[in-house]
Ligand code: PLP
């Protein structure tokens with residue numbers, strides 16, 4: 001039966017993890033996978049999560065099946081977070097939200113629903129984008145193409161190219177947009193550029209699909225969410241996937257969501273019924289623990305405040321690492337201007353290093369980033385940053 005099964009390629013990012021784990025160099029640094037580590041190099045367990053779990057353990061509950069769309073209090077907390085508590089979008093009942101298995105699960109439920117709705121639509125993702133975007137939408141049956149995004153020469157965004165591509169896309173094209181903290185480049189659109197993108201998707205009748213995997217890691221929870229408000233104000237229907245993997249440091253619990261903004265409540269009810277079919281035929285219903293933790297934190301004022309504080313601390317620490325990196329690269333003798341690292345936002349930096357330089361960093365110095373030059377700034381700390389900058393200085397010459 002399995003004679004002809006070919007060996008599939010490894011996920012390029014998760015494959016790096018395996019290589020890193022097998023590396024015996026005590027100075028090794030993993031800047032490959034997008035995971036936030038604290039200044040001790042440890043994966044944090046947030047205090048708000050610990051407290052919520054303690055409360056849950058003090059009043060343990062039996063584990064019946066959840067509803068197909070997840071915990072009601074979770075879905076409502078996600079709506080408030082993404083669209084704004086008390087916003088008209090939420091109050092009018094126009095948002096259909098389902099709990100999903102991480103941000104990836106939210107994307108996949110959305111992709112499967114869209115495939116039934118618009119089987120012939122094309123999907124446009126940014127060039128470059130998170131590796132899994134192309135694979136996920138391709139596996140859902142779509143033809144996936146890319147719109148220009150990164151401009152290597154200008155160390156920024158090829159915004160004219162992006163707008164031109166969106167303007168040329170046929171009506172109904174699904175456009176995947178990173179709501180904030182673009183993975184892998186670290187370059188986000190300005191508010192003014194977002195206004196233009198919103199205008200084009202509206203004028204061209206494109207279908208915006210916002211991937212929000214890093215809300216709170218850019219400028220703040222509300223600031224990063226402002227782009228959602230722009231799409232709402234424009235009167236378009238659109239999709240938003242949410243991930244709490246990074247913002248709650250709950251990677252392994254698989255907590256995320258899909259929200260769909262519809263024209264009215266009655267439409268949202270019909271959309272929700274279809275999302276539930278997608279879920280039921282894939283995994284029936286989501287798991288209880290992670291969703292309960294996040295719902296408890298978001299719906300308990302003191303825990304919510306604690307979460308905001310802890311998330312802000314992660315955001316600030318990443319910014320400090322960016323500033324320190326620019327200074328230390330200079331001090332280590334790097335002649336070229338590296339100040340762009342401070343302009344980028346979120347967990348990643350497109351460093352501009354070539355594939356050869358990235359391979360040298362890995363093979364000679366055990367500093368792991370992706371071949372594309374992406375480094376996870378959120379994995380730098382006061383103990384490894386000098387070493388990393390010294391190694392980068394050696395490979396860039
Ligand atoms: N979307 C983007 C842009 C990401 O970087 C990630 C990374 O993890 C995800 C989605 C997936 O998130 P999750 O781990 O919650 O599935």
Ligand code: TYF
Pocket residue numbers: 011013014032033034035130132183
């Ligand atoms: O881009 C990253 O590093 C994160 C983590 O298949 C990740 O988003 C990477 C690959 C993957 C799943 C998660």
